[in-house]
Amino acid sequence: MSAADQATAAIAAQLAFFGDGAFLGIALAYVAIRSFSKFVASSSALRKIKDAPSVQVSDLRSIINDEAGTGYGEESVSEVLVVVRGMVESRSAFKGGSWKSLWNGVLQSRGSGERGVIVQRFQQCIYNEWRGLFGWYPDLRAVLANIWRDKGSTSIRMVPFVLVDCRQQQPSDYVVVNLEGSKHLLPLTTVYHHIQPIQASPYTFLQALFGYDYPVGVLDEEKILPIGKEVTGVGVCSTKNGVHELKSCDDLPFFLTELTKDQMLIDLSFKTKILLWSGIVVGSVSIGILGYAVARNWVKWKQWWERRREQRQMRARLDADADADANHGSSNPESEDVEEEEMGDIPDGQLCVICLMRRRRCAFIPCGHLVCCQRCVFSVERDLAPKCPVCRQAIRGSVRVYDT
Structure with a gap:
């Protein structure tokens, strides 16, 4: 371990045991509270997904009408939380009235040429990790440089798309996927991954000699949501003017995913157990550390208070003796x-x-x-x-x- 690493470890240890472990206890208590809050959110999401009906796209109309108690021609009906399994298709194929339209309104990957409804491109500059001949700077500088450095640029393009029934070869029903305001991860597929080297220059040699980072390559990556991919949508479905629309829920961890309903329930169940037991264990440890810190600081405060009292008493006795000596003058030859x-x-x-x-x-x-x-x-x-x-x-x- 280098000297910089040893100094960092020493500072971290002093900070952790500040106040006889009070700082460490407070930090662990915060982690336990966060674990319990996430456990409550995961448990609520688990119950909602378990109670939500798992349907195909063609079954949405009957479920929404039964839930709302209205007919087909109503302007608005109530929203229903559903788990719907469907296949990705461009919305323009249905707006034109022909499902067999040849790729209207779809996007194409520049790297692989594959088509989809969402294309995400990511470019990142890769730097060297060698410090060079005179690269004696500490590890902390390298860590901060990696944090502050711009990792890369991301651009995303999308066109309106729908989910159609996987069981029908010429589906007539579809549900529009509304991504507005959604922060959930999308089930994108990597279709292009290429690293292009950067040619070295005389300036690059100087950077390497003195230990400065220099770019060595550019990573170019593209991900798409391809046409025909089978996904599961978890969200609130409503019908307006006869068109089904699926929106995401902020309190649910899934929106579009490759998992089925049973797989999502297993994943959430395992996550809630981990969060519960981690919160219990970390909370118990934090309570023990905080109790020890409170007891130790209470003992120290009592010792300090006793010492102050003894000092005041001793000072009072000395002042009394000094006053007595002053009053008696030279009558106490021993003190003189x-x-x-x-x-x-x-x-x-x-x-x-x-x-x-x-x-x-x-x-x-x-x-x-x-x-x-x-x-x-x-x-x-x-x-x-x-x-x-x-x-x-x-x-x-x-x-x-x-x-x-």
């Missing part, structure tokens, strides 16, 4: 002798490192450094996060050291 001993002729190696006036008398706990006088020790311990002035280690208290 102690003060004279503390501030007399003291060697440099025994002076307090803070005030440089009195003798070192108190040692810090747990580091054990004997570097401060009694008064300066109290001033250090009054800080919110007291540390030894020599080793900067957190201290829990101090002890007075007497000469024998």
Whole structure:
């Protein structure tokens, strides 16, 4: 592991265990909440798809009329959630009145020449992964460069299309597929995949020598929704002016797919189980980590509060002793002798490192450094996060050291 990777891992570990694991517990709790929310959405979608009727295109008219309770000539009827299996066909073939029209209103792939109703083209520039002779920059720069770099350009063209009954050789019924506002993935088929190399130049040699990324090829890819492909549509179907129309539902994970209804139910059932158990496991771990973090921080806060109280009590006693000495004047010769001993002729190696006036008398706990006088020790311990002035280690208290 490189030095950059070690530094990144150390920063990530410190961030994860910040506050005795509180940050990590909060992050895991967020993941658990997201898992439970996705579980609820997947369960709802599973119930809706299970209750939706699985029909062919020719059966839509009877189902919608039965659901709406209206006749064929009504302007609007109620919407029905259905799972319909059909074959992709250009809508222009039905608008002209002849299903055997020769590819009216279809698109053609420039790469393969195949025809479809949706053509998606993707172009991406591929860069080298070698750092070169002087490419000593850290891995983080390469990662950020890959994130910020424009991955490629995508263009999509589509023409209106319908689904027709797969069982009839000359179908007369069809359902129009409305893709407006849909963000679902389409069951596109890759028909063209080509990598074209880029010719090197003298500037490319300099880029490679100093470790900079340079393009080595262009990936050209085309996907289409071909005519005659059998797909399943999951959405809300309605009839207006005698024409069936299928729209997508945002709360369902499928719209057009190659899966059948049984396969979709199996996929959603497995997904809901994974989301449920992952939410339970991650939630339990987050509760344990957060409980540990709360207990540890509560103990630390109590220790800090006890230390502050002891410091205030000690300070109050010192102030009381100082007032008593001031009131009695020279009536306490013992205190005068102690003060004279503390501030007399003291060697440099025994002076307090803070005030440089009195003798070192108190040692810090747990580091054990004997570097401060009694008064300066109290001033250090009054800080919110007291540390030894020599080793900067957190201290829990101090002890007075007497000469024998």
